[in-house]
Amino acid sequence: MNSTSRLGMRLLKGYVVAAASLVVVATFLTLRQAPPASRFEEINVERMNVVEKDGRVRLVISNKNRFPGLMVNGEEHPYPRGVAGIVFIDEAGNEYGTLATHTRRAEQDFGAYSGLQFGNVAQGQIGMIYDDDAGQRQAGLFIAGASADATAQLLQRGRRVQQMPEGPDKVRAIAELRRAEGPPRVTVARMRDQSATVALADPQGNPRLRLVVDASGDPRVEFLDASGSVIRSLGGSSEL
Amino acid sequence: MNADLRFLQVSALVLTVLLAVTAYAWHRATRIPHFAQLDVERINFVEPDGMPRLILYNSSHTPGIILRGKNHPHPNRRAQAGILYFNDEGTENGGTFTFDQFDQDQVVSLGGGLAVWDQPYIPIEQVISRMLAATSQPEGPGRKRALEEVNAWALAQKIFTQRLSLGMARDNAAVLELADSERRPRLRAVVDAAGEARIDFIAAHGTVTRSITASSAGNLP
Numbered sequence: 001m002n003s004t005s006r007l008g009m010r011l012l013k014g015y016v017v018a019a020a021s022l023v024v025v026a027t028f029l030t031l032r033q034a035p036p037a038s039r040f041e042e043i044n045v046e047r048m049n050v051v052e053k054d055g056r057v058r059l060v061i062s063n064k065n066r067f068p069g070l071m072v073n074g075e076e077h078p079y080p081r082g083v084a085g086i087v088f089i090d091e092a093g094n095e096y097g098t099l100a101t102h103t104r105r106a107e108q109d110f111g112a113y114s115g116l117q118f119g120n121v122a123q124g125q126i127g128m129i130y131d132d133d134a135g136q137r138q139a140g141l142f143i144a145g146a147s148a149d150a151t152a153q154l155l156q157r158g159r160r161v162q163q164m165p166e167g168p169d170k171v172r173a174i175a176e177l178r179r180a181e182g183p184p185r186v187t188v189a190r191m192r193d194q195s196a197t198v199a200l201a202d203p204q205g206n207p208r209l210r211l212v213v214d215a216s217g218d219p220r221v222e223f224l225d226a227s228g229s230v231i232r233s234l235g236g237s238s239e240l
Numbered sequence: 241m242n243a244d245l246r247f248l249q250v251s252a253l254v255l256t257v258l259l260a261v262t263a264y265a266w267h268r269a270t271r272i273p274h275f276a277q278l279d280v281e282r283i284n285f286v287e288p289d290g291m292p293r294l295i296l297y298n299s300s301h302t303p304g305i306i307l308r309g310k311n312h313p314h315p316n317r318r319a320q321a322g323i324l325y326f327n328d329e330g331t332e333n334g335g336t337f338t339f340d341q342f343d344q345d346q347v348v349s350l351g352g353g354l355a356v357w358d359q360p361y362i363p364i365e366q367v368i369s370r371m372l373a374a375t376s377q378p379e380g381p382g383r384k385r386a387l388e389e390v391n392a393w394a395l396a397q398k399i400f401t402q403r404l405s406l407g408m409a410r411d412n413a414a415v416l417e418l419a420d421s422e423r424r425p426r427l428r429a430v431v432d433a434a435g436e437a438r439i440d441f442i443a444a445h446g447t448v449t450r451s452i453t454a455s456s457a458g459n460l461p
Contacts, residue, residue, distance in 0.1 A: 009244055016251040023258040030265040039279040042301065044286050063285055063293040064328065084285070084293040085325065101334065103327035103342055112327065112342035114334055116350070128354070130339040130347050137341070139348040140356045140404060188406055188416075190347075190356045196403040196418035198429075211427055211439075213403075217420030219427035219441045221452075236426075236441030236449040 060087045064102065070121065070158065071095040072151060079158040080174050083113070096120065104171070109134050111171070119144075121181045122151040140189025144182035145203055154181065202226065291330035296323050307331050307365055315371040331364070340364075345400065353407020358421060360397050367399065398423075420444070 047066040050059035060068050063084045070079035074093025083100035090096045097118040104111045112132040119125030123146050130139040147154065154177070161177055164170040183205025191197045194215035199207040210222040223232040282301035285294040291309050298321045305314045309330035327333040333340045338349040344359040345367070370393065374386035394400070401423045409415045412433040419425045428440040441450040441458075452458040 012248065013244070016248060016255065020251060020255055020258070023255060023262055027258060027262045027265065030262060030269055038275050038277060040281070042282045042284065043280060044284045044290075046286060046288065048283070048285070061285055061294060061296075063287045065288055084287075084328075086294070099325070101325050101327060101339075103329060103333070105329065110342055112333070114325070114339035116337065116339075128337070128339070128348055128350050130341065132342050135361060137347075139339070139341075141348075141354050141406070188354060188404065190358065190403045194421060196356070196420075196427075198416060198418070211416070211418060211429065213418040213420050213426040215421065217422070217424070217426055217444055219418065221427075221439060234439075234441075234450075234452065236443060 056089075056091075056093060058089050058091075060089070061085075062087070070155065072155065077155045077158065078162045079155070080162040080164075080170070080177070082174070088118075094120065120151075122147045122149065122154055124182055124185075136192050138189050138191050140187065142184060142189065143186035145185045145205070147180060147182045149180055287330075292326045294323065294325050297321060305332060305364075305368060307368070312368065313372065315368060315375050353405060355402060355407075356404040358401040358403055359399060362397060362399070367394070 045061075047060065047062040049057050051057050056074070057071070062068065064082065067081060067083060067085070068087055069076045071077075071087070071089050071093055072095070081100060081102075083098075083102040085098060085100040087095055088097035097116075099116045101114040102112070110132075111134060112130065115127050115129040115131075117125050117127035117129070119127075124144055126141070126143045128140070129142055131137065149157070157177055157180065161170065161173045164173060183201065183203070184199070184207075185201050185203070185205070187197060187199040187201070187207075189197060196213045198211040200209045201207045204226070206224070206226050206228060208224050208226075210220075210224065212220050212222065214220070219236050221234040222230045225231050280296075282295065282297040284292055286292055292306055295303055297303060299319045302317065302319045302321075303314075303324060304311045305317070306312070306324075306326065307330075322336045324332055324335040327342070331343065333342070334346070337351055338346045341347040341359045342361075343363050344361065345357075345364065347357050347359055349355045370390050374383065374390040377383040377386055398421075401419075401421065403419050403421070403423075405415070405417045407415065414431045416429040417425050418427040422444075424442075424444055424446070426442050426444070428442065429438075430440065431437045437454060439452040439458075440448045443449050450458040
């Protein structure tokens with residue numbers, strides 16, 4: 001063996017010793033990371049998944065940044081929501097409820113949405129909702145019927161809206177998507193026109209019976225036809 | 241020479257094994273932690289910048305009122321367990337089945353029935369600081385007067401103007417009540433404790449001007 005290869009061998013030996021020591025130290029440090037404790041007085045989390053033994057997710061609590069898409073048959077689909085809150089998922093892997101909230105503020109403009117909803121996006125939902133667009137607000141209880149679109153269509157639409165650049169167009173598209181999820185059947189709310197209203201609607205979403213105290217304070221019970229015209233109105237002083 | 245070679249062979253083997261162990265341990269240490277059960281007194285769900293979005297808490301960790309991510313003493317929240325949500329600005333916007341208007345107090349609630357309120361767009365900080373100024377005074381006639389003043393102010397600003405309620409009344413009737421923007425009930429649908437149903441139209445000054453029942457269309461005289 002010449003002197004060069006002897007030097008090579010020595011270097012190699014040195015390397016092996018150094019690397020071995022490093023691995024030992026790294027192993028020690030990694031293993032020393034205690035197993036995560038399970039009792040805390042207070043913790044900060046960005047997202048928490050409550051899972052079954054086999055890993056199926058049943059409940060997610062999340063900030064806006066990590067909020068999940070829409071769960072359908074155990075698969076998560078991108079769906080634009082821009083909210084933080086809670087998602088409830090059933091045994092079959094379908095979302096059946098959300099508690100969601102979001103706000104936006106810009107110069108001369110603001111908007112807010114909070115909703116606790118149960119049901120299926122395409123098959124009808126009941127929700128307690130507050131929805132505000134720069135002071136044009138409604139708040140109350142809303143029951144929506146089944147959507148004219150199938151789940152697959154809604155998901156496709158959701159994916160398209162999700163890819164839109166952030167801005168007022170996207171906000172509008174999300175609002176439209178929410179409406180496409182199903183026509184209003186039962187409304188018990190303070191409405192955008194400043195009235196307090198109970199409205200019962202036909203399957204197409206046209207209100208047919210309405211109890212209203214309007215912005216001027218007048219109480220009325222109204223029967224409407226499918227085109228939205230009032231065909232009978234009972235008021236506090238009417239003789240009808 | 242042979243000894244050198246054997247040393248290198250053995251070292252390489254040991255290193256490989258250790259490397260595998262380290263890689264596995266590293267993988268375990270960096271994946272999302274998994275717990276079979278967690279006992280926590282309070283969990284803060286936060287955005288990456290630390291702004292709160294949702295807090296679950298027991299009674300010994302009841303938050304004050306959190307506005308733009310900062311905790312302030314709450315004028316009337318007692319120590320209680322619950323859940324609070326926060327808007328994109330880190331300001332409280334609801335809790336256990338109530339929602340607040342943007343930067344304001346509650347507009348809809350599902351506790352013991354459905355209730356809906358109108359709220360003015362007065363920043364909640366202003367309302368809270370006025371209330372705190374009154375509630376933080378020492379007991380006595382001065383505090384009482386300050387509380388009355390702040391209540392009168394809130395009434396004049398139309399804070400908490402109830403517009404709608406749906407639920408059970410104290411007399412065991414099932415009631416739907418719609419109010420005007422001055423919080424005066426104007427339309428009421430009732431099934432009373434005896435089972436009698438009626439729809440009442442109410443004038444602004446509070447008298448029932450028409451009552452429709454099963455046997456009467458409530459025509460006025």
